Amino acid sequence: MIKVHDLYKEFSLNAKQRKELATKEKIAVAVKNISFECQPGRIYSLLGPNGAGKTTTLRMISTIFQPTSGSIEIGGVDAVRYPQEARKKIGFLTGSAGLYARLTPNELVKYFADLYGVDKATFEARKKRLYDLLDMHEFANKRIAKLSTGMKQKVSITRTMIHDPEVVVFDEPTSGLDVITAENIITLIRNCKNEGKTVIFSSHIMSEVDLLSDDIGIIHKGKMLFNGTKETFIQNKQEDSLTGEFIRIVKQG
Numbered sequence: 316m317i318k319v320h321d322l323y324k325e326f327s328l329n330a331k332q333r334k335e336l337a338t339k340e341k342i343a344v345a346v347k348n349i350s351f352e353c354q355p356g357r358i359y360s361l362l363g364p365n366g367a368g369k370t371t372t373l374r375m376i377s378t379i380f381q382p383t384s385g386s387i388e389i390g391g392v393d394a395v396r397y398p399q400e401a402r403k404k405i406g407f408l409t410g411s412a413g414l415y416a417r418l419t420p421n422e423l424v425k426y427f428a429d430l431y432g433v434d435k436a437t438f439e440a441r442k443k444r445l446y447d448l449l450d451m452h453e454f455a456n457k458r459i460a461k462l463s464t465g466m467k468q469k470v471s472i473t474r475t476m477i478h479d480p481e482v483v484v485f486d487e488p489t490s491g492l493d494v495i496t497a498e499n500i501i502t503l504i505r506n507c508k509n510e511g512k513t514v515i516f517s518s519h520i521m522s523e524v525d526l527l528s529d530d531i532g533i534i535h536k537g538k539m540l541f542n543g544t545k546e547t548f549i550q551n552k553q554e555d556s557l558t559g560e561f562i563r564i565v566k567q568g
C-alpha cells in the first residue's frame with residue numbers, strides 16, 4: 316500500500332539552471348499538494364506530459380528525494396520519517412543509470428541480494444525466474460558496460476525485484492525497449508499485481524496504460540488533474556480514446 320497525502324516538492328535553482336530555464340525564479344515547484352493511494356494487488360498508472368512531476372513524485376515515494384512537505388506511507392511505514400525502513404519494502408526502477416558498468420549482471424544482482432540479506436537458495440530461485448522471464452541467461456556474465464540499452468534495463472529490473480519488494484515503483488519501465496522485451500516487462504508487472512504487490516508506474520504509452528491500469532493519476536505542472544479507477548476514467552470520458560481524453564484533461568488543467 317502507498318498513501319501519499321498533500322505532497323509538495325520544490326527545488327532550488329542555481330544560476331546555471333536559471334539560465335537554462337530562462338527564468339529569474341530561484342525556486343521551481345515540481346509537485347503541488349498531490350494526494351492518492353495505491354492498493355495491494357492493483358496497478359496505478361501515473362500519467363502526465365513531459366515535466367509534469369511524475370519522476371519527482373516516484374522519487375519521493377522511493378525515498379530518493381525528501382518532500383518539501385506532505386506525507387508518504389509505504390506498507391504502513393512513514394517513508395518521510397523512516398526512509399530506511401520504507402526502502403526495504405520498495406523496488407524502484409528508474410532507467411539503467413547507476414548500474415556498475417564494470418560488473419556483470421550476475422555480480423550486480425548478487426551484490427544487491429546480499430545488501431538486502433536474501434539467502435542463497437531464495438536468491439538463486441528468484442534470479443532464475445527473472446532471468447527466464449527476461450531472457451537474460453546469455454549475457455549474465457558479460458560486463459554491463461558492453462550491454463545494449465534493453466539488456467541494461469533488464470538488469471535494472473532484476474536488481475529492482477531481487478529482494479521481492481511488496482511495493483514496486485517503475486518509472487517508464489518500457490521506454491526505449493523493443494516490443495518483445497516490453498511485452499516481457501508488461502508480463503512481469505502483471506505478475507507483481509497477481510502476487511498481491513502494490514504497483515505504481517509512469518508511462519507515456521497509452522496502450523500499455525490501457526492494458527495494465529486499475530487506477531489512473533494524471534498530473535500536469537505538478538497538479539493532480541485526475542485520480543480514480545480506470546472504470547471511472549472510461550465512464551466519464553468525453554473523448555473517444557484514452558489518449559484523446561488524456562489530452563482533453565491536460566489542456567483543460
Ligand SMILES: Nc1ncnc2c1ncn2[C@@H]1O[C@H](COP(=O)(O)OP(=O)(O)OP(=O)(O)O)[C@@H](O)[C@H]1O
Pocket residue numbers: 326327328332343344345363364365366367368369370371372
Ligand atoms: N533536480 C531538479 N532541480 C530543479 N528542477 C527540477 C529537478 N528535477 C526536476 N525538476 C523540475 O521539476 C519539474 C518536474 O520534473 P519531472 O522530472 O518530475 O517530470 P516528469 O513528469 O517525470 O517528466 P518526463 O515525462 O519528461 O520525464 C520539471 O519542471 C523539472 O524541470
